[in-house]
Amino acid sequence: MPLVIAASVEHADVLLALFIIIAAAKVMAEIFERLRQPAVVGEILAGVVIGPSLLGLVQPSDLISVIAEIGVIFLLFTVGLETKPDSIFRVGKRAAAVALLGVAIPFAAGYLIALAWGGSFVESMFIGAALVATSVGITARVLASMGLLDRETSRIILGAAVIDDILGLIILSVVSSIGTTGVNVTGLLKTAGLAILFTVVVGLFGSKLMSRLAPKVDSLYLSKPFFNIGLILCFGLSVASIYFGVAAIIGAFLAGMALAEATDDNPKMHRMTGGVTEFLVPFFLVNIGMQLNLSVFRDSSAVVLAVVVTVVAVITKFLGGGLGAWGMTRREMAQIGVGMIPRGEVGIVVAQIGLGMAVISEQFFAAVLFMAVATTLIAPPLIKLCFAEDRDRDGVTDTFVPDEHADEYSRIG
């Protein structure tokens, strides 16, 4: 009897699912680290293994996707905490160039490939849109785990990914409105303007405001005032972002960035945030892996399409991102190019909307899903490879991370 009672009231199934996700993610992370592969890859593959594709131990659900969303929000918040605004503004122009080329080339290529494969105009626009937005979470996690977030190239990637996300959401709204009612130019311009205004204003003034308020925050009765103010700011700006037309993770990143100066010498803040990240980010990664339904690929033409879309996604983003960094050394261009490759959840979101609107076929949907997971799996080893020399020069090895803050995130991925 108590089993039944407890199970109904205490969400026994939910707790079991959470346990399986955490255990699988951590075990796979451990295995991949031992094989000297990025833990991120292990955690995504954990999702493939326990998800509907293979063992079917855990089904994707609204609850898990909400926890995954909170996880990626916290991840971007911690990345923001490591990013002083000046360091982003200093690379602003270059980041904009990387973002623009990194959006234009994949979009055009995706559109043309889909058209050539027999896709309709709207369908092809959707495929192009799905190839646009970089999933900054994956790259940030890998760079953080290598202790390289403060590198110039890392900052360009982060800055470009933020711009990229805004451009991606604008393109998505254009494509969606074409798919439903046709283009409403005034509305789109207004939306785009608001999104850009929000990001720029918060980015420019958030940090100044928080630095001025810092002494007052310190005198609050709250136990860990900065952590608690950080929580409120993180969720507040995440929600605000959505209403201003950008992704929640951009707001979380801006919240972290606003607190970066004020909490620079506050290791407690970093450890506490690190604890939440370490707990919740596996849900984000496992959830990506669970989205992949391998059974779709029994049809060989689906496999071909998926591989073609993936190859196009990798090459065009690498070229676009790399060319945007024209004038830097070739290795730096390559670093930026590979840093922009992962699409992760953003591509999946675009594809889901297209499928929901019944404007893209199941086969295209599967191809985009495959591309999103595959680019996320391919990028971390490439990033590790391209940044390996930088790391070695800094004396950072696999088993020793000297920087205190970097250590908070080290090998969280």
Add this chain to the structure above:
Amino acid sequence: MPLVIAASVEHADVLLALFIIIAAAKVMAEIFERLRQPAVVGEILAGVVIGPSLLGLVQPSDLISVIAEIGVIFLLFTVGLETKPDSIFRVGKRAAAVALLGVAIPFAAGYLIALAWGGSFVESMFIGAALVATSVGITARVLASMGLLDRETSRIILGAAVIDDILGLIILSVVSSIGTTGVNVTGLLKTAGLAILFTVVVGLFGSKLMSRLAPKVDSLYLSKPFFNIGLILCFGLSVASIYFGVAAIIGAFLAGMALAEATDDNPKMHRMTGGVTEFLVPFFLVNIGMQLNLSVFRDSSAVVLAVVVTVVAVITKFLGGGLGAWGMTRREMAQIGVGMIPRGEVGIVVAQIGLGMAVISEQFFAAVLFMAVATTLIAPPLIKLCFAEDRDRDGVTDTFVPDEHADEYSRIG
């Protein structure tokens, strides 16, 4: 357009609800701390204010109750981390006496009061059962915030609450089975035996096993091996608890206790866990407050019943818990008595099951709900009062908490 898209995909409503809960809880905690009242009370009242009773900004939902459950699981895990098994075993006999009397007296009183009020046999059994189990979360949070978890009285309260919870679940299963099919003595004995066996075995051997495994844990590749192993153990034992017939929080507490020795000198572990607790526990407290629907009390007889049940709940638990500590000083008996008062979520769970089985009336349900919230609100100031001298003697004041570990939780409540 992006607003609609983002909202549908990014759970805008959910993020907004989470933001409101966090912000309201932290603001109320700050206000109550300034008024020298326990922050816990402020956070529960935040739930009453933003919940359906008053502003209606946030509705109770499955999602929020899952996050609340994860929050209280983490809270008990951190309390376990502060509780070395020996310190519990040393007070084992006394804790058992406190638990037994603290269960018997409230159960008998609740049963008789309900019968006198005109309740049926089954209904009265349910009301008795709802008065039984102490919500250790609230007391632990208040004691932790005062840096008093390592006191003998604190350990007796914790130990008694664990035993109490097991007894409560056994009583609940007896009452439920009477409510449905009649008593199945063999089944009940088996269930009770399993529950007790599980708790005793994990409590006795968990810590020894983890202390032996500690050097191996340290050599794992995982970034924060103890925190990650702790996560797996915490959720694993929570799930196992449910299947063995005890509450998930007991498993979380046992998981923390198993790691208490091994992580004693590991402040990182404590800070990282503290971060998760600080983030998630407000959901647990706000969720309790949101359960209270004030509109039920437009009927004055409902108010009278609610007040009677609450008074009985407070007095009988205070007497039962205090008498169980017979032989200690009068102040210590009082400390233990008040420490056992809060019923919180356990009473609510019992009432919900009764309502779900259609064996208790709406009025009794409202009374139990009121009792659960009211005991949770009444207890913290009483606990603070009864323990105030102990704190002062240790030189712990409201603004300074010297112990590094206690500091991790200080004023989280």
